[in-house]
Amino acid sequence: MATVKDVAKLAGVGSGTVSRYISGTGSVSRKSGEKIARAIEQLNYRPNSMARSLSSRRSDLIGVWVPSLEGPYYHMMIRTIESALRLQGKHMILANAEDAQSNEDRLAHLDYLINRDCDGILISSSLQSEFELARYAEKFSNLVVMNHHTDELAGRCFSIDHDLGGRLAARHLVELGHTRVATITGRLSALDARQRHVAFLDEMAKLGHPVVPERIVEGAFSYAGGEQAVAALLASSADYSAVFCGNDKVAMVLIAELHKRSISVPGDVSVIGYDDVEFTPYTAPALSTIHAPIEEMSQSACHQLLNLTYGLELPYQEHFEPSLSVRQSTGSCSLQLAQCPDGRMAV
Amino acid sequence: MATVKDVAKLAGVGSGTVSRYISGTGSVSRKSGEKIARAIEQLNYRPNSMARSLSSRRSDLIGVWVPSLEGPYYHMMIRTIESALRLQGKHMILANAEDAQSNEDRLAHLDYLINRDCDGILISSSLQSEFELARYAEKFSNLVVMNHHTDELAGRCFSIDHDLGGRLAARHLVELGHTRVATITGRLSALDARQRHVAFLDEMAKLGHPVVPERIVEGAFSYAGGEQAVAALLASSADYSAVFCGNDKVAMVLIAELHKRSISVPGDVSVIGYDDVEFTPYTAPALSTIHAPIEEMSQSACHQLLNLTYGLELPYQEHFEPSLSVRQSTGSCSLQLAQCPDGRMAV
DNA sequence: TCCAAAAGTGGGATCGGTTCCATTTTTGAA
């Protein structure tokens, strides 16, 4: 493989000139530039990225830490980030902490990124304990956090207004005439799950239809967690005409389970999700949900990280608002109270 | 940041000894080892990965090229690969070519990996044109290919027996009594889509129920492609009691569309998918499908790439067999021929 | 006790770029 020196010799210039030509920093005369270009072509020269990184003290690597890669949510994030980084010639390295059992494990995943000398790190965190990781990472790299807000990291937190999201869901259901509403939350130790939930409850109460505890099930934002929570809700004696699910995965699981029991959606029970991930148009029925601008948020976070790290000036925005996305899984509560096939009151 | 020299000085040994101690190659006395360990601790030393890469001529980076990141299929792959690499202390860098418009674009995505000096490259390719990329990449790195088989790359191709998969689908439907069967394929220029399709047709014919052309729609393995193809099938005058979909995304779209038209699955029409991605248990009804061992295949490909690249001896397997996974979207064809709501014969 | 083989060691050369700096060349306003 050819090196700068080979190129310099063939072009009849110094190695510094070649380096300047390639990186575009500093000035090179038209004549030298042409000679260098020809030499590069002729030798089929490609700069060695490790040597470049070593001497320039930048790896052009951005580390991305995610708590899980199950389901479409984080996938949409990764997809967006990969694309934004590629446009800037940077590379993403990924640490998926879903197999971590303890906080030490999660830290080890972070070290896996830090030890690689990332120029910047992007953490998607919704647990307080995970957020501690941000403090740690900050010592080593430029840092940006998604799904979490704190004043300590002002200007480097990117989040969606889950309070508003929870309220939009409540308003939508109440507008449709639902008064007996159940909810399956995410794990309430997670900030985003809690925010959605608290706002939802608050708004329901404000609208005159407080959600009674029997209609609240704490679940988790995973398929397995959703299954458990759905089973718990359906096994309970609670009656309701609509269910607000903490995310779309759980809503999907719920719809599947209701279908299995021949409970019609939205005829018997309305279901609303949260996030508006990839698959929401294709559940049966198509899922009404709170649209969270995941991709926009991811892109913004990525842009700002690039700005901080490489002095770019890419556009970004820290705060995003969700919106209501009505499809077919919610309908008006016009039917009479009726007995469910399994003996519970569900309509 | 401390360097090997600092550590060596503090420990009172030579830099070579420190290097040997850290990498675990070569021998270091117990006494020196302890001194070095103490010095590392004290200085909070972390080896610089760029310097290490430059001098050892290995980046510990594995490039992964995928044609798309829409839907769960490639995500399951990425997730598996990230995990397998992390276990070996390697890092994945990703190039998603779904925004590529031309072959030059796809090549540019590959160069994005190659220019980063990956030690190895993993290509998931099902188009012949994409496979040409493998030839190119092979010049620069160790290479392994998924979803494609060719004798030229013997021992480095990992694939699932789509011929068998197509046949399993056909047998399942025929066993349930379906004789008028429709199919929505993937883009037939893709090898995997074509193999599934051809085998399916062949097996249906062998079983005495050849699929007539009116019941065949060429689609694509994307949500949008699925929507178009589903619309085309439902708009046609074809009648059928079951549909074989080339992958699960298309099957999901079909179920959603049938639900919209109040056509019952599997009451009126049975639907079977292909791949058995993450969401298949949670469609309504749960999707019967051909289980493709995506994760096992991805892990094997990854293992073999690691073996080739770093001289490891991780277990792997080149060929995988799919299996039938029966859930609730397929049922026996016991009902009488009946008129569909929209005037077509569908049962 | 002796001595060949094995284990352990220090440090310089090297990987292939970038960056700095002293020097030369070019530019364009007076």
Next chain:
DNA sequence: TTCAAAAATGGAACCGATCCCACTTTTGGA
């Protein structure tokens, strides 16, 4: 035409590891 400022240049020093090699120390069987 003149000359200060700006542009362009070559090459050495450096980034921080690995690896090789010549040399010293330890080991253990006879």
